[in-house]
Every structure is written in C-alpha cells, then in structure tokens.
Amino acid sequence: MTIIRKPVEYHDGDYVLEGMLCYKEGTDTANRRLPCVIVCHAFQGRSEFEVGKAVALAELGYVGFALDMYGKGVCGKTMEENRALLKPFIDDRLGLTLRRLKLAVEEVKKVPFVDSNQLGAIGFCFGGVCVLDMARAGLGLKAVVSLHGLLDRPKGTPEPADSPHIETKVQVLHGYDDPMVPPEQLVTFMNEMTARKADWQLHSYGNAGHGFTKPGAEKAGIAGVAYEQNADKRSWQSLKNFFEEVFTVSA
Numbered sequence: 001m002t003i004i005r006k007p008v009e010y011h012d013g014d015y016v017l018e019g020m021l022c023y024k025e026g027t028d029t030a031n032r033r034l035p036c037v038i039v040c041h042a043f044q045g046r047s048e049f050e051v052g053k054a055v056a057l058a059e060l061g062y063v064g065f066a067l068d069m070y071g072k073g074v075c076g077k078t079m080e081e082n083r084a085l086l087k088p089f090i091d092d093r094l095g096l097t098l099r100r101l102k103l104a105v106e107e108v109k110k111v112p113f114v115d116s117n118q119l120g121a122i123g124f125c126f127g128g129v130c131v132l133d134m135a136r137a138g139l140g141l142k143a144v145v146s147l148h149g150l151l152d153r154p155k156g157t158p159e160p161a162d163s164p165h166i167e168t169k170v171q172v173l174h175g176y177d178d179p180m181v182p183p184e185q186l187v188t189f190m191n192e193m194t195a196r197k198a199d200w201q202l203h204s205y206g207n208a209g210h211g212f213t214k215p216g217a218e219k220a221g222i223a224g225v226a227y228e229q230n231a232d233k234r235s236w237q238s239l240k241n242f243f244e245e246v247f248t249v250s251a
Contacts, residue, residue: 035118040127160195175208179224
C-alpha cells in the first residue's frame with residue numbers, strides 16, 4: 001500500500017502555513033469522496049509524529065491532514081522554544097487559535113476527494129485542546145478525539161448550560177496519572193459535555209501520564225510525562241472503533 005504525502009500551503013492573511021495531506025495512492029482519481037481526519041499537533045509544532053498519524057489514518061481508509069498552527073517550517077527544538085510558540089495560542093484560544101483551526105477545516109473542504117460532510121479531528125496534548133475547542137465552537141466536524149489533551153474550556157466562554165448543544169461526537173483518551181489534568185478537571189469536563197448535550201465518552205488509562213502515545217516522551221525530563229505502550233495501543237484501538245462507528249468509507 002502506497003500512501004501519498006502531499007504538502008499543502010494555505011494562508012492566514014500573509015502568513016504561510018503548510019499542512020500535510022495523506023491518502024492512499026489512487027484516491028485522487030477514484031471518483032469518490034472519503035472522510036477526512038485533521039491531525040492537530042502538540043506544542044512543538046507539526047512534526048513527523050503528527051504526519052505519521054495522518055499516514056496511519058490514510059492506511060485505515062481516511063484522508064489524513066496534519067495541520068500547521070505555527071507557520072511553514074516552524075517547529076520548536078527546545079522546551080523553551082515550544083513554550084514560546086504555544087503561549088500566544090493558549091492566551092487567545094477564541095481568537096488566534098480558533099481562526100487557524102477554521103482555516104484548516106476550510107482547506108480540507110477544498111480537496112476534491114474529501115467528503116465535506118464527514119470531517120473529524122484528532123489531537124495530541126495542545127492538539128487535544130484544539131479538537132475540543134473545534135467541537136465547542138461548532139465547526140461542522142462529525143467527531144473529535146483528544147489524546148492526553150487538557151480539558152478546560154476557553155476563558156471568556158459562557159457557562160455550559162448557557163451554551164449551544166455540541167453536535168460533534170467527542171472522545172477523550174486520557175492517562176489517569178496525567179499531572180496536567182487532575183481528577184477534578186475530568187469531572188468539570190464531563191459536567192460541561194453533559195450540560196451541552198454532547199455525545200461524549202472518556203477513557204482513562206491506569207499507569208499512564210501525559211504524552212503516553214509518543215515514544216521517548218520521558219526524555220523531556222518532566223515529571224508525569226512518559227510513553228506508555230499499553231495505553232498507546234489501547235487508545236489507538238478505541239479511536240479506530242469510534243471512527244468506524246461515526247464515518248462511512250465507501251468501497
């Protein structure tokens with residue numbers, strides 16, 4: 001099976017972004033439209049890790065699109081660079097962050113072999129924040145999956161009971177030992193999803209912390225951040241089952 005990896009430039013005003021579109025060879029000439037899953041990157045920027053997930057989604061029969069939040073070729077190399085890149089997006093989730101996410105959604109809709117009625121997103125760490133905000137904002141996605149992402153809602157948003165219902169199906173895949181998402185945040189999130197009438201599910205993996213899907217995550221030297229093989233495998237299986245329930249891939 002050959003997977004095509006196609007760089008795609010798109011723009012936020014004069015600012016150039018570059019995503020990676022991944023699909024099975026022949027998809028672009030098969031005269032059919034497929035579900036597309038957007039992959040939202042962690043705080044370092046779009047890396048080979050996220051592109052690899054877009055490739056894995058293409059192998060499952062979807063179109064994968066690893067988006068770019070920071071700009072073409074921009075990827076942090078140190079913890080300090082990563083945090084500096086992340087800060088303006090965390091500080092302005094309802095402005096800058098949501099605008100860049102909307103641009104990615106609009107970009108995949110332009111792809112001739114993408115079914116615009118079957119869009120989804122997955123995200124890791126900061127990307128998990130992104131996909132949940134996409135669901136909260138009603139960007140027209142059928143389903144999103146957050147993997148070891150933070151769960152708090154953006155500052156300045158109305159109380160959940162005063163917010164529109166969430167039409168996007170939501171799956172959260174969480175390491176129970178994640179120090180960045182304490183148990184009380186889980187409860188607040190579940191209450192939020194329930195108040196907004198979302199179709200939601202949360203899987204919590206024991207003995208797993210933050211970054212459990214990324215081999216070598218423990219090299220960052222941050223307490224509670226480490227790869228965990230069982231949680232990685234189980235979460236990917238849960239994601240696959242979820243998308244099989246939600247999306248239809250025509251033969």
